[in-house]
Amino acid sequence: MTETPNLVAFTPERLEKVKEIIARYPEGRQKSALLPVLHVAQEQWGWLSSEVMDYVAGILSIEPVEVYEVATFYTMYHLDPVGKHVIEYCRTGPCCLMGGEDVYGYLKQKLGVEAGQTTADGLFTLKEVECLAACGWGPVFQIREQFYMNLTNDKVDQIIEDLSK
Amino acid sequence: MAKKILTEHINVPGIETFDVYRKQGGYTAVEKAIKTMTPEEVVEEAKKSGVRGRGGAGFPMGMKWGFLAKPEGVPRYLVCNADESEPGTFKDHHLMKSIPHLLIEGMIISSYALGANKSFIYVRGELMYVIRILEKAIEEAKAQGFLGKNILGSGYDLELVVQPGGGAYICGEETALLESLEGKRGNPRNKPPFPAVKGLYQSPTVVNNVESIANMSWIINNGGDAYAAIGVGRSTGTKLISASGHIQKPGVYEIELGVSVDEFLNSDEYCGGIRKGHYLKALVAGGSSVPILPANLITKTANGEDRLMTYESLSDGGFATGTMLGSGGFIVFDETACIVRNTWNFSRFYHHESCGQCSPCREGTGWMEKVLHRIEHGHGSMHDVDLLVDISKKIEGNTICPLGDAAAWPVASAIRHFRDEFVWHITNPHEATQPGAVYRGEMELA
Numbered sequence: 001m002t003e004t005p006n007l008v009a010f011t012p013e014r015l016e017k018v019k020e021i022i023a024r025y026p027e028g029r030q031k032s033a034l035l036p037v038l039h040v041a042q043e044q045w046g047w048l049s050s051e052v053m054d055y056v057a058g059i060l061s062i063e064p065v066e067v068y069e070v071a072t073f074y075t076m077y078h079l080d081p082v083g084k085h086v087i088e089y090c091r092t093g094p095c096c097l098m099g100g101e102d103v104y105g106y107l108k109q110k111l112g113v114e115a116g117q118t119t120a121d122g123l124f125t126l127k128e129v130e131c132l133a134a135c136g137w138g139p140v141f142q143i144r145e146q147f148y149m150n151l152t153n154d155k156v157d158q159i160i161e162d163l164s165k
Numbered sequence: 166m167a168k169k170i171l172t173e174h175i176n177v178p179g180i181e182t183f184d185v186y187r188k189q190g191g192y193t194a195v196e197k198a199i200k201t202m203t204p205e206e207v208v209e210e211a212k213k214s215g216v217r218g219r220g221g222a223g224f225p226m227g228m229k230w231g232f233l234a235k236p237e238g239v240p241r242y243l244v245c246n247a248d249e250s251e252p253g254t255f256k257d258h259h260l261m262k263s264i265p266h267l268l269i270e271g272m273i274i275s276s277y278a279l280g281a282n283k284s285f286i287y288v289r290g291e292l293m294y295v296i297r298i299l300e301k302a303i304e305e306a307k308a309q310g311f312l313g314k315n316i317l318g319s320g321y322d323l324e325l326v327v328q329p330g331g332g333a334y335i336c337g338e339e340t341a342l343l344e345s346l347e348g349k350r351g352n353p354r355n356k357p358p359f360p361a362v363k364g365l366y367q368s369p370t371v372v373n374n375v376e377s378i379a380n381m382s383w384i385i386n387n388g389g390d391a392y393a394a395i396g397v398g399r400s401t402g403t404k405l406i407s408a409s410g411h412i413q414k415p416g417v418y419e420i421e422l423g424v425s426v427d428e429f430l431n432s433d434e435y436c437g438g439i440r441k442g443h444y445l446k447a448l449v450a451g452g453s454s455v456p457i458l459p460a461n462l463i464t465k466t467a468n469g470e471d472r473l474m475t476y477e478s479l480s481d482g483g484f485a486t487g488t489m490l491g492s493g494g495f496i497v498f499d500e501t502a503c504i505v506r507n508t509w510n511f512s513r514f515y516h517h518e519s520c521g522q523c524s525p526c527r528e529g530t531g532w533m534e535k536v537l538h539r540i541e542h543g544h545g546s547m548h549d550v551d552l553l554v555d556i557s558k559k560i561e562g563n564t565i566c567p568l569g570d571a572a573a574w575p576v577a578s579a580i581r582h583f584r585d586e587f588v589w590h591i592t593n594p595h596e597a598t599q600p601g602a603v604y605r606g607e608m609e610l611a
Contacts, residue, residue, distance in 0.1 A: 024326045032348045036328065070350060074330070092453075092511075094253050097410045097496070098415075133257075135255050135407060136408060137415070146294070
């Protein structure tokens with residue numbers, strides 16, 4: 001009998017990280033690790049396919065459906081493939097007062113995409129998000145762990161140019 | 166200059182590191198608490214300070230601690246609510262990224278007071294870089310013997326875990342946060358039982374906001390009475406205010422509770438006044454969920470008294486002519502702001518963030534957003550204004566958690582104070598749909 005190779009697996013470093021995360025919680029409460037582990041999974045694969053979610057369920061000894069219901073609830077998990085850079089643009093009130101809507105319009109025009117779409121070259125996915133807790137420094141968007149604040153059209157040009165290199 | 170409790174050292178270069186924080190007097194409060202005080206004595210100081218929940222609810226922290234059940238042989242938990250997502254509020258973000266050890270020190274003191282050996286800081290997942298900063302600070306504190314086993318040789322153990330959320334505003338509600346921390350959808354739980362009796366893993370749990378906990382170092386070093394001496398009446402101590410919108414100097418400011426709204430808005434020490442060449446139209450004092458007030462009601466109460474930045478003064482007059490301090494999200498609108506558009510924007514936020522568990526909130530928030538969308542885009546009818554009021558009344562008070570109220574209040578208050586502007590949008594559909602079209606009618610503008 002030949003074994004089916006497991007196509008979905010964390011890299012050894014990430015697996016170590018996942019084990020360390022699971023160890024943070026009391027005995028039998030390993031499900032608490034679900035959100036942080038999904039973040040690690042998304043870091044590796046970019047998005048969460050059903051295969052990835054099933055794999056995470058196996059690691060945490062929970063049912064796959066327990067992973068699906070969480071992954072579909074929280075907006076930070078991508079359930080479809082995304083581009084190299086995911087731009088999370090804040091569309092909420094205080095940012096709009098600071099000119100957020102105009103800059104957003106410019107950004108969409110520049111990338112040629114609407115919210116939820118990826119540019120043809122696969123570089124940028126545009127995502128609308130609610131308040132990023134940076135209202136005093138708006139308009140603002142986030143790409144991975146980097147905040148870009150006090151945005152203007154010129155700044156948008158510069159950022160997109162830098163990331164396109 | 167006003168007294169600074171949380172931000173005194175925030176601009177010291179390198180304050181995010183253990184060494185610099187320690188040199189500025191950091192962690193002396195942990196030493197004092199753990200070496201010279203019993204947990205009960207620490208709780209007593211918190212009670213004396215009168216510090217109230219800084220996440221928005223304003224419930225006295227020491228009293229909340231006093232409710233914690235202490236059954237034998239059952240672990241107790243402290244959970245820090247760092248899921249700051251209320252539009253207009255960004256103070257916890259600022260505090261954690263700039264001076265992470267202040268929160269860690271507060272967590273150690275508070276955990277010791279509550280008898281918790283494992284505590285969690287639940288941070289919204291959007292702030293992953295802040296999570297890294299906190300994790301690094303925890304490692305440093307651990308290496309110096311302030312966390313882990315047998316802290317400072319006292320026999321007290323504490324493990325601190327930073328938990329990332331996944332991007333859901335509802336997880337700022339304490340029971341939804343606990344569900345999320347258990348690896349589930351952030352659906353709020355029915356209360357009772359309250360978390361103090363059955364919280365995380367069905368164990369007694371206290372959930373406190375970042376800013377509330379960060380106050381503990383100063384309270385232990387200086388005494389609860391000294392803290393209570395700052396402020397006015399039951400609004401004791403200082404408060405971080407996140408100021409945004411049409412002001413000269415947006416940012417996070419620490420005020421002594423009791424400074425007047427007028428001074429906070431106009432003095433150079435704080436917001437520096439409205440944008441040049443413009444004037445105040447409306448203001449949201451405590452984050453997007455609290456009622457919006459027109460200019461004539463924000464600096465003075467309906468009785469003509471100066472409005473102060475306190476829990477009591479801001480809510481003076483109830484919802485008819487007052488508002489709330491809430492989380493301290495101070496959003497300022499000058500005369501160029503469209504109230505209808507802003508209300509639609511906030512409504513869209515609450516619809517998006519409703520967990521969908523309770524029908525009035527799930528259906529009502531979407532309905533309000535739809536009606537506001539059509540008014541803003543020139544397709545509204547006169548009936549829509551009353552319809553909005555009606556929907557908001559049917560949501561308010563009819564949901565498990567306060568998100569329903571939070572969604573209803575901005576809409577109800579906008580119509581209460583700016584009904585003319587809604588009517589103008591409906592009767593002038595072509596003008597209203599022009600970008601930036603704003604009603605400049607006979608409102609009382611200061």
